[in-house]
Amino acid sequence: MSPRAGSRLETLGFGEVYDYVGGKVDWFGAGLPREGSPPGITRLVDVVERAVPTCSVDERVEDARPRLGQWGACVVVDDQRVVLGVISPEGLPDEDDLQVGEAMQEGPSTVRPHLSARQAAARLDDEGAPWLLVTEADGRLVGLARSEDIRAATG
Amino acid sequence: MATPIEREQVHRLVEGGAQLVEVLPAEAYDKEHIAGAVSIPLESLASAAPQQLSRDRPVVVYCFDPL
Numbered sequence: 001m002s003p004r005a006g007s008r009l010e011t012l013g014f015g016e017v018y019d020y021v022g023g024k025v026d027w028f029g030a031g032l033p034r035e036g037s038p039p040g041i042t043r044l045v046d047v048v049e050r051a052v053p054t055c056s057v058d059e060r061v062e063d064a065r066p067r068l069g070q071w072g073a074c075v076v077v078d079d080q081r082v083v084l085g086v087i088s089p090e091g092l093p094d095e096d097d098l099q100v101g102e103a104m105q106e107g108p109s110t111v112r113p114h115l116s117a118r119q120a121a122a123r124l125d126d127e128g129a130p131w132l133l134v135t136e137a138d139g140r141l142v143g144l145a146r147s148e149d150i151r152a153a154t155g
Numbered sequence: 156m157a158t159p160i161e162r163e164q165v166h167r168l169v170e171g172g173a174q175l176v177e178v179l180p181a182e183a184y185d186k187e188h189i190a191g192a193v194s195i196p197l198e199s200l201a202s203a204a205p206q207q208l209s210r211d212r213p214v215v216v217y218c219f220d221p222l
Contacts, residue, residue, distance in 0.1 A: 005176070
């Protein structure tokens with residue numbers, strides 16, 4: 001829709017027209033200021049915890065294991081913070097010499113930060129998970145959103 | 156064709172005085188919109204834009220998402 005609007009404005013004589021391709025989904029997902037009719041919609045970006053444990057594929061499981069504590073999980077990311085997998089106590093073998101990449105759950109399910117709390121709660125029900133893994137559209141890690149925080153935000 | 160831009164460029168343009176326009180239906184705008192944006196739905200652009208927008212300032216249009 002916005003590309004058509006941009007072109008139409010140019011035919012109307014507007015000389016400098018830009019198309020914000022990402023749209024308001026991109027803006028809201030970044031937690032940037034928004035306005036609207038009250039009550040406001042709480043989105044995952046409002047409840048996500050960004051400071052979450054991470055590790056890399058070439059680390060040893062032994063070194064990553066201590067980071068599992070608070071969340072019961074550690075997100076495996078590359079040097080651009082693109083999510084590659086997740087490790088959790090249930091899935092980890094006892095062999096600490098293994099690399100994280102050999103032990104991780106590949107391609108975990110993710111959600112976008114613009115998702116409303118209600119939509120996120122529905123995903124929790126579907127997946128039976130204690131948290132949701134939140135990423136940008138390009139796969140970069142935003143953080144984890146706790147089940148209790150999501151449900152509290154549904155009001 | 157309008158110049159495609161990303162989020163950071165939107166910031167810079169708006170801070171420099173650009174006009175931010177949501178072109179979705181009014182109901183979508185009312186529900187939630189980018190702070191500071193005005194609503195000019197696509198179907199009324201031809202009649203409303205010359206009245207509401209200045210041709211002397213850049214215009215940034217957006218909708219819901221890239222799809």
